[in-house]
Amino acid sequence: xxxxxxxxWREQLREERKQRFLVALGGTLAIAAGLVFMxxxxxxxxxxxxxxxxxxxxxxxxxxxxxxxAIKELKERRAQLLERMKIIQDLQGNRPVIGHVFDxxxxxxxxxxxxxxxxxxxKSIAVVGAAESNNRVSSLMxxxxxxxxLVAPTLTEVKAVTAGxxxxxxxxxxxxxxxxxxxxxxxxxxxGAQGTVKDAKNGGNxx
Numbered sequence: 001x002x003x004x005x006x007x008x009w010r011e012q013l014r015e016e017r018k019q020r021f022l023v024a025l026g027g028t029l030a031i032a033a034g035l036v037f038m039x040x041x042x043x044x045x046x047x048x049x050x051x052x053x054x055x056x057x058x059x060x061x062x063x064x065x066x067x068x069x070a071i072k073e074l075k076e077r078r079a080q081l082l083e084r085m086k087i088i089q090d091l092q093g094n095r096p097v098i099g100h101v102f103d104x105x106x107x108x109x110x111x112x113x114x115x116x117x118x119x120x121x122x123k124s125i126a127v128v129g130a131a132e133s134n135n136r137v138s139s140l141m142x143x144x145x146x147x148x149x150l151v152a153p154t155l156t157e158v159k160a161v162t163a164g165x166x167x168x169x170x171x172x173x174x175x176x177x178x179x180x181x182x183x184x185x186x187x188x189x190x191x192g193a194q195g196t197v198k199d200a201k202n203g204g205n206x207x
Contacts (some may be wrong), residue, residue: 100149101125101178108143108150112136123178125150130169134158137172144174148181 105127109115112132119126131137137158144153158172 097149097178097180104147104149108140108147110136110139110143113140120178125176125178127174127176128172130161130171132169134170137170141174144176149179150176151179152177 105115105118113129113136114131115127115129117126117128131140137155141153141155144150153174153176155172155174158170161169161171
């Protein structure tokens with residue numbers, strides 16, 4: 001019986017298997033490296049794209065912030081202009097009234113009385129002055145009460161002040177309300193007309 005030595009064949013087979021394994025391992029590593037590279041490239045591209053979007057959004061937000069700031073400034077300017085227009089309209093509307101009020105203050109001023117200060121708040125006028133006597137102050141109060149442009153004078157303070165041995169004056173403070181001729185009559189006529197209409201309605205409902 002012939003003997004066959006199988007050791008060289010087995011060694012050769014082992015070497016072939018080892019080479020195939022190394023080749024397969026290298027191919028697998030190459031494929032894995034390619035996949036990792038592609039995944040990295042994809043992620044880098046996605047990150048760059050997102051960064052570009054973020055930068056675009058930042059620029060647009062900055063533009064919107066500037067527009068909002070400009071709109072806010074325009075609203076503030078508009079409010080200031082409206083306020084100035086209202087003040088100017090009030091001044092223009094009250095100009096004749098103020099002229100009449102100052103004219104009445106001069107006309108109602110009796111001899112021996114002079115004003116040292118005037119302050120107007122809405123329709124209330126605070127007056128500070130001096131008079132030679134209390135009778136002069138009383139005359140001023142009567143003149144103010146008889147004025148068509150001034151009503152309800154109220155004396156808040158009067159006191160005697162002596163300057164030297166002879167000179168003496170009565171310093172006074174009073175308030176008076178500004179009005180317009182016909183204003184009270186107009187309000188009264190409106191109330192009277194409303195009352196007449198109401199009475200007519202009530203009379204019409206009676207059997």
